[in-house]
Amino acid sequence: MTLKRGSSTNRLRKLAWAGASVLSVIMPGITASHVDSDAHRVALAQEQSLESSLETISIQTGARKVLYRSLDRFEAPNWSRDGSYLIYNSNGRLFRLRVGSNQPEMLDTGMATRCNNDHGFSPDGQWLALSHSVAGESLIYILPSSGGTPRLVTENGPSYWHGWSPDGRTLAYCAQRNGEFDIYTIPVEGGEERRLTNAPGLDDGPDYSPDGKSIYFNSERSGLMKIWRMNSDGSAQEQVTFDDQNADRFPHPSPNGQWMVFLSYDKSVKGHPPNHDVSLRIMALPNGEPRILTKLFGGQGTINVPSWFPDSRQLAFVSYRLASR
Numbered sequence: 001m002t003l004k005r006g007s008s009t010n011r012l013r014k015l016a017w018a019g020a021s022v023l024s025v026i027m028p029g030i031t032a033s034h035v036d037s038d039a040h041r042v043a044l045a046q047e048q049s050l051e052s053s054l055e056t057i058s059i060q061t062g063a064r065k066v067l068y069r070s071l072d073r074f075e076a077p078n079w080s081r082d083g084s085y086l087i088y089n090s091n092g093r094l095f096r097l098r099v100g101s102n103q104p105e106m107l108d109t110g111m112a113t114r115c116n117n118d119h120g121f122s123p124d125g126q127w128l129a130l131s132h133s134v135a136g137e138s139l140i141y142i143l144p145s146s147g148g149t150p151r152l153v154t155e156n157g158p159s160y161w162h163g164w165s166p167d168g169r170t171l172a173y174c175a176q177r178n179g180e181f182d183i184y185t186i187p188v189e190g191g192e193e194r195r196l197t198n199a200p201g202l203d204d205g206p207d208y209s210p211d212g213k214s215i216y217f218n219s220e221r222s223g224l225m226k227i228w229r230m231n232s233d234g235s236a237q238e239q240v241t242f243d244d245q246n247a248d249r250f251p252h253p254s255p256n257g258q259w260m261v262f263l264s265y266d267k268s269v270k271g272h273p274p275n276h277d278v279s280l281r282i283m284a285l286p287n288g289e290p291r292i293l294t295k296l297f298g299g300q301g302t303i304n305v306p307s308w309f310p311d312s313r314q315l316a317f318v319s320y321r322l323a324s325r
Contacts (some may be wrong), residue, residue: 009212027199049322050073051070051071051321051322052069052070052318053318054316055067055319056316059314064294067126072091073320074090074318075304076301076302076308077316077318078305079307079308079309079315080096084098084099087121087128092115093107093109094119107308109143112143114132114134117301119131120161122145123164123166125145126144127143128144128145129141130143134157139152139153139159140160140186156175156193160173162174163206163208165185170185170263173186174206180200183234194234196230196235200221201219201221202220203218203228204218209257211256213232218249218250225247226239226247226248227241227248244267245267246267246281248262250263250272252303254308254312255308260283261282263278263299264279264280269299274301274320275297276299277295277297278295278297278302279292281293298320303315
């Protein structure tokens with residue numbers, strides 16, 4: 001398979017963003033959990049040979065298949081609702097990769113040219129939510145899934161999209177307000193946001209169950225990052241994963257509601273940094289026992305957003321390889 005390398009312009013852009021990245025690390029209120037894609041490019045730009053692989057995996061057999069490889073960094077694949085293409089982000093832009101093609105197409109996102117890895121489709125596939133940084137703060141926009149002019153949804157930042165309600169009316173996201181990261185929802189049309197969690201520490205990664213009754217998210221309120229579940233109005237919050245060896249993040253229920261996949265780091269890892277040995281784990285819903293689906297080198301960018309294939313039999317993710325590995 002031919003490897004694609006990012007243009008020299010993209011590599012220079014990475015270096016140009018380095019200053020902003022350093023500020024993101026040292027500024028109060030910015031944590032390792034939510035630094036925009038371009039905010040962790042300082043270290044990544046120094047990697048002489050990074051290989052990104054867009055893969056799929058069967059949940060029944062564990063068989064992995066590489067769809068696309070690049071010598072540039074890309075992140076966070078979403079399957080289109082009809083399964084004909086994937087969307088991912090790279091160098092602040094979104095790209096579409098059609099099934100069977102090895103030539104990604106840059107999506108027209110108008111003024112949103114600093115997109116991070118929090119993006120995804122509406123239930124009907126007609127719209128795309130994305131998170132774009134304005135003056136250093138991520139805000140959420142929606143635009144036609146085929147590309148077009150973004151419309152601002154969240155007035156306040158930083159806000160990071162993660163889930164779309166099955167009825168298409170509500171967005172769920174993680175946002176920092178007054179020094180705390182919590183789960184919020186907001187109407188797709190915009191308006192007043194609603195805070196759903198208020199536990200001390202980070203609450204992140206909300207994604208709806210396909211019936212819209214529940215929101216799954218990750219929280220460190222128990223002392224270790226674990227998967228939690230609550231009603232879509234924020235009530236009845238309960239822990240879902242319990243082992244004491246893994247830090248669990250980014251829960252994504254399958255379209256048929258039978259499974260949930262999530263990312264697990266070693267418990268010693270804080271935040272969700274890139275370039276770590278991680279596992280994709282899967283469990284039967286509502287309260288099955290998690291099992292390892294596959295192990296890989298990744299983390300940030302691997303599975304930040306919903307990436308199930310429409311038939312719930314496979315999902316997409318990104319793995320990475322450094323020259324030294």
